[in-house]
Amino acid sequence: MNKATAQMRPEESGRIAAFGIDLGGTKIAAGLIDTEGSVLASASVPTPATEGAEAVLDAVAGLVDALGAAPEAAGLRIRGLGMGAAGVIDAGNARVLSATDTILHWAGTDLSAGLLARTGLAVRAVNDVHAHGLGEAWCGAAAGKANALLLAVGTGIGxxxxxxxxxxxxxxxxxxxxxxxxxxLATGVRCSCGRTGHLEAIAAGPAIHRNYLRLGGDPYVADTRELTALAHAGDLLAIQTLRTGGRAAGIAAGSLANILDPELIVFSGGMTGAGDLWWDAVREGFAAEAIDPLQQLELVPATLGNDAALIGAAGLFLAPQTSKD
Amino acid sequence: MNKATAQMRPEESGRIAAFGIDLGGTKIAAGLIDTEGSVLASASVPTPATEGAEAVLDAVAGLVDALGAAPEAAGLRIRGLGMGAAGVIDAGNARVLSATDTILHWAGTDLSAGLLARTGLAVRAVNDVHAHGLGEAWCGAAAGKANALLLAVGTGIGxxxxxxxxxxxxxxxxxxxxxxxxxxLATGVRCSCGRTGHLEAIAAGPAIHRNYLRLGGDPYVADTRELTALAHAGDLLAIQTLRTGGRAAGIAAGSLANILDPELIVFSGGMTGAGDLWWDAVREGFAAEAIDPLQQLELVPATLGNDAALIGAAGLFLAPQTSKD
Structure with a gap:
């Protein structure tokens, strides 16, 4: 094939895109993302967490195959496969350094080698919260900001x-x-990391529910979603524990602002859907904590929703700020 | 003068140096610093804090004149005047954005214009704690580290x-x-910023002394230095309050490590001279707080001592990492 012919190959002349994978303990979501951060096609499967790392990588490869065969993929020039994954990820080598037992034998997994072998694609990876942040910074609530902080408040906090x-x-x-x-607000309360007194122990979704039960709440209230509904219906203990979680998150946001001095703080995760009771407590905690020059700092919700991490993961190949690595 | 002659001018052919100024509320220290970060000559005067910003700039210019006339300055090629100054400093414009009343009318001072007019030198400035950090990162305890945290625990905390x-x-x-x-450890305790519960309110030197008095300590113990001596002599309340301050600083260092993940943490400021009682409490607080992968992180004392800020200030013109701005 001569050079002129090579330039005519559809994968060379087509639109540029990348696969983005959001790999969590319960679900693997995959998307085919273009250079604008748009999701052209997506698919997901439950994470075969108990079957171990090889089965999880097989599942990722299966999603990539399916998306690659989708009509939306025709003529696209695929730059690579970006992943946001649970655990501590060595982004330089796309390797899982350590992780909880949520996915069996996940620690030590070489994402780069394992997925290159299965898909033939170049692989980059970061921790899922960083993927989320990258997505929001590339084309979400923090787009165009030189210094932004994302705070994800959901099942955990990152x-x-x-x-x-x-x-x-x-x-x-x-x-x-x-x-x-x-x-x-978490003094003495046990955290998932085995220590006590950490933010996650009082402000993460399940922590708010545990705090409600610890303070004598109705044991038939099954989770934070029910607790939130109860709070909005006027139940005082539900209001109190929801607000404690929000206030703790706001205090942390204020402390972090005093240290990092970002242009804005983007909140994401399940708790951002808990309504004004939670948001007001966040803003009060922030106001009590931030130094004067930061009192007007914008605290905003994330805008990419559930797609943030897979868009950000694809951004490892597509976002102007990270794709040159 | 032709080009060849210009190249022979002594200020062009001589060793490169810069002035570094460490400007605090009570003292102005100035140094003539070479490209290795060595202090070739130094001088200091009390800050004429009650006489206002113009008098302070005159005092800085007087120090620069004196050092410029010193024998050590002969044949040096002076790059500029770097300053580490109290207050919130706009480093891009070398301007004091806001400050406490320690120096009268200090907020709003244009350091660049004011000192250029007085000395003819290019001027750069950062906040004094950042100057301190820059010094340690250039040629002190954090030299060669790509990611380092300096924590200064003295009269205040920065x-x-x-x-x-x-x-x-x-x-x-x-x-x-x-x-x-x-x-x-500071819940409810008033901070210098007007809020409550901040680290500085329990862990800064004067805060440790206030905590000692609040808990019923001997009012004839005049300051933290005396309190520290008493602690090392076995006084239990002095030990307790010194350790509370150290532990609070260590907990903060652990929280900061979990967020920023530095290669090491450098401690500076007066409290680092308070001996093993303080350092042991810092290490205990850190160990209680840092996540597992960071438990072995190095916590080290700063090595440049009182010269750190003026070396770092000169580093704004001389350090490889910052001088290209």
């Missing part, structure tokens, strides 16, 4: 500090563990 | 997060306010 749109993953790949941050 | 040796000053020039960070 964060991503983005400088020039690039998540700061730290010297040992554990940067952004914003949930493991001393909270004055 | 910090500097250095990426590639560059202090992260934030979007509103207030990054590094590590003292204004919720501490579980």
């Amino acid at each position: 964060g991503s500090h983005l400088l020039g749109g690039v998540p700061q993953t730290g010297a040992h790949h554990v940067g952004g563990h914003m949930g493991h941050f001393a909270s004055p | 910090g500097s997060h250095l990426l590639g040796g560059v202090p992260q000053t934030g979007a509103h020039h207030v990054g590094g306010h590590m003292g204004h960070f919720a501490s579980p």
